Amino acid sequence: MPRTPPGRPMANDVAIRASGLTRRFGDLVAVDRLELRVPRRTIYGFLGPNGSGKSTTIRMLCGLLTPSAGSVEVLGHRIPQEAEQLKHKIGYMTQRFSLYDDLSVRENLAFMSRIYCLPKRSRSARIDAALDTYNLTAQARQFAGTLSGGQKQRLALAAATLHEPEILFLDEPTSAVDPQTRRDFWETLFNLVDAGTTILVSTHYMDEAERCHRLAILDRGRVVADDEPDALMANLGAHVVEVETDAAQALRQRLKNQAVVLSVTQLGRRLRVLVRPRVHDPEALIQSQMRNAGIAGNARLTHASLEDVFVITTRHVDRTPEVAA
Amino acid sequence: MSACFTRLFAIVRKEVQQLRRDRLTFAMIVGIPILQILLFGYAIDTDVRHLRAAVVDQSQTQLSRRLLTDAESTQVVDIVAHADTGEQLQRMLDRGDVDIGILVPHDFERRLAEGTRAAAQLLVNGSDPVLLGSARGLLGMPAPDIRLPPRQDKAVGLFEVRNFYNPERRSAVFVVPGLIGVILTMTLVLFTAVAVVRERERGNLEMLINTPVRGSELMVGKIIPYVVIGLIQVTLILLFGRLLFHVPVNGALHDVYLASVVFIASNLTLGLVISTFSKTQFQAMQMTIFFLLPSILLSGFMFPFDGMPRAAQLLAELLPLTHFVRLIRGVLLRGEALMAMSHELYALLAFVAVALLAATLRFKKRLD
Numbered sequence: 097m098p099r100t101p102p103g104r105p106m107a108n109d110v111a112i113r114a115s116g117l118t119r120r121f122g123d124l125v126a127v128d129r130l131e132l133r134v135p136r137r138t139i140y141g142f143l144g145p146n147g148s149g150k151s152t153t154i155r156m157l158c159g160l161l162t163p164s165a166g167s168v169e170v171l172g173h174r175i176p177q178e179a180e181q182l183k184h185k186i187g188y189m190t191q192r193f194s195l196y197d198d199l200s201v202r203e204n205l206a207f208m209s210r211i212y213c214l215p216k217r218s219r220s221a222r223i224d225a226a227l228d229t230y231n232l233t234a235q236a237r238q239f240a241g242t243l244s245g246g247q248k249q250r251l252a253l254a255a256a257t258l259h260e261p262e263i264l265f266l267d268e269p270t271s272a273v274d275p276q277t278r279r280d281f282w283e284t285l286f287n288l289v290d291a292g293t294t295i296l297v298s299t300h301y302m303d304e305a306e307r308c309h310r311l312a313i314l315d316r317g318r319v320v321a322d323d324e325p326d327a328l329m330a331n332l333g334a335h336v337v338e339v340e341t342d343a344a345q346a347l348r349q350r351l352k353n354q355a356v357v358l359s360v361t362q363l364g365r366r367l368r369v370l371v372r373p374r375v376h377d378p379e380a381l382i383q384s385q386m387r388n389a390g391i392a393g394n395a396r397l398t399h400a401s402l403e404d405v406f407v408i409t410t411r412h413v414d415r416t417p418e419v420a421a
Numbered sequence: 422m423s424a425c426f427t428r429l430f431a432i433v434r435k436e437v438q439q440l441r442r443d444r445l446t447f448a449m450i451v452g453i454p455i456l457q458i459l460l461f462g463y464a465i466d467t468d469v470r471h472l473r474a475a476v477v478d479q480s481q482t483q484l485s486r487r488l489l490t491d492a493e494s495t496q497v498v499d500i501v502a503h504a505d506t507g508e509q510l511q512r513m514l515d516r517g518d519v520d521i522g523i524l525v526p527h528d529f530e531r532r533l534a535e536g537t538r539a540a541a542q543l544l545v546n547g548s549d550p551v552l553l554g555s556a557r558g559l560l561g562m563p564a565p566d567i568r569l570p571p572r573q574d575k576a577v578g579l580f581e582v583r584n585f586y587n588p589e590r591r592s593a594v595f596v597v598p599g600l601i602g603v604i605l606t607m608t609l610v611l612f613t614a615v616a617v618v619r620e621r622e623r624g625n626l627e628m629l630i631n632t633p634v635r636g637s638e639l640m641v642g643k644i645i646p647y648v649v650i651g652l653i654q655v656t657l658i659l660l661f662g663r664l665l666f667h668v669p670v671n672g673a674l675h676d677v678y679l680a681s682v683v684f685i686a687s688n689l690t691l692g693l694v695i696s697t698f699s700k701t702q703f704q705a706m707q708m709t710i711f712f713l714l715p716s717i718l719l720s721g722f723m724f725p726f727d728g729m730p731r732a733a734q735l736l737a738e739l740l741p742l743t744h745f746v747r748l749i750r751g752v753l754l755r756g757e758a759l760m761a762m763s764h765e766l767y768a769l770l771a772f773v774a775v776a777l778l779a780a781t782l783r784f785k786k787r788l789d
Contacts, residue, residue: 160788183633194628198442210431211632
């Protein structure tokens with residue numbers, strides 16, 4: 097067992113700690129002074145649009161990329177210096193399916209069991225158990241390249257967890273599967289956490305993000321929010337008004353130009369309007385706007401969703417809010 | 422240590438499984454050697470007949486006429502012209518009017534009787550290995566006078582061959598051993614380079630470098646299956662060379678394979694080095710060709726090494742094929758022992774060591 101060197105105590109309940117983590121690619125700052133503290137036995141989410149630095153951060157935490165600045169400690173190992181000692185203890189599921197298309201499901205798992213040097217006697221049992229857990233027994237002899245998106249994803253997870261890692265890194269694991277498969281996938285993740293695994297998962301799906309124990313919202317390489325999903329929603333820093341109207345498009349155009357309106361999102365006949373907190377009665381404000389424009393409808397204050405948090409935190413002056421939404 | 426072998430074996434096993442399913446590569450493993458040896462072999466068929474020949478018969482005896490009839494009856498030559506002097510004969514050769522000149526000297530009968538000097542001269546346009554190879558067929562002809570005792574001293578033949586334009590005397594037999602080296606270079610460098618780059622392209626590598634597998638395990642595991650493939654190719658070429666072109670194995674067979682294993686390893690490690698430089702399979706292919714061309718041209722396979730300028734020779738010494746061509750010709754044709762040419766073997770081993778080190782150092786378990 098690797099020990100935490102003296103003078104650098106690490107709380108046993110923290111799996112990953114990063115400080116001032118920065119990565120530059122030429123002029124581009126992909127990850128900018130990132131602070132991170134991932135508690136053990138939790139699912140920690142990275143939520144962010146494409147290019148926000150999620151994958152780069154995960155790669156730095158695994159030791160695949162060298163940080164330009166900052167420090168990383170994973171399970172007490174300093175990364176990237178001690179990355180090799182860490183390899184046995186982590187599992188990594190890449191964004192793209194990265195097992196061998198021309199090997200069968202079982203052959204792929206057998207390959208991984210040898211690469212991780214699992215004891216010879218237990219290899220076969222371990223593989224059978226994984227096939228069973230991830231519902232792949234029927235496909236055991238099928239080439240991985242011919243599997244469906246959901247099956248590939250289950251195989252990738254089976255391969256990444258075969259050696260029972262302490263931390264599992266999942267880089268947008270569900271980007272290629274349908275919602276039902278996604279739900280099943282998350283069931284499995286919670287089972288893994290119950291068994292003691294720490295999971296760091298990146299996503300751009302709100303429903304997935306909401307399932308995480310804790311969430312960091314990344315935007316252009318920076319953490320713009322970091323808390324439990326409920327706390328993020330409770331401390332949104334904006335009023336959420338939902339408007340139901342037949343003239344949604346016209347009203348949206350009108351509200352967009354109001355200084356106190358942070359964002360307007362259209363959802364069919366409804367508009368979701370985020371209003372600055374300094375406005376005392378946002379409902380009245382919207383209703384007066386509708387009266388002035390001669391638009392009939394009904395506005396009411398509602399609870400914030402994670403999407404609202406995402407819109408507010410990743411909002412830029414140079415970017416129209418609805419793009420982020 | 423055992424863990425290390427488990428991972429190494431895992432890579433080897435996976436590579437073999439993938440190879441078995443890659444029909445195209447599999448076809449190339451067998452197809453390239455066969456195709457090449459047929460192309461090269463038949464293009465340089467030694468069994469060419471009816472070459473145009475000119476004759477200067479200064480002896481003008483019954484025996485000399487007998488010699489010329491015998492020569493024609495081998496069907497190797499057709500005597501199409503007669504000349505009066507050796508100079509005339511050479512001019513005809515220079516102009517390309519004839520391919521072979523036969524010069525029977527005044528003292529032909531005496532030479533034949535003494536048996537200490539060649540009795541007649543064969544002048545051959547040796548710039549074309551086909552001609553040279555064919556003309557050498559005449560050397561085995563028996564002397565025309567059956568009353569003379571059989572010539573015991575094999576060093577003194579009936580003919581003295583004057584090989585013009587090409588002192589190295591190349592022929593099919595001479596080319597096939599080198600061809601083993603060319604085919605191995607052609608296929609194996611590319612196979613390994615592509616095998617690694619393909620993993621990079623398909624994203625497998627990002628997964629692999631996140632496992633405990635070491636760079637050296639990955640590199641060595643990748644080349645082991647191809648060593649076996651290389652040996653299969655060597656066997657194929659030797660068999661075809663023997664059956665179709667009567668290429669001899671004068672040296673020890675284990676020397677042939679030992680030299681081949683070391684040469685195969687040098688090609689594979691070179692392939693690995695190339696793989697660490699290329700991002701796509703196409704780049705790997707281009708770099709392989711970049712290496713293959715000088716190998717074929719400078720190694721002595723195509724042009725005599727001695728005829729090359731000093732700079733080209735120095736460059737050629739850096740190429741594994743140069744050393745292998747010398748080794749394999751020595752073993753197959755001259756029947757030399759491998760250890761008698763150990764310096765060539767060490768040169769190959771040094772290449773393997775440097776290339777493997779370079780590949781392992783360059784292969785980083787990082788993405789940056």
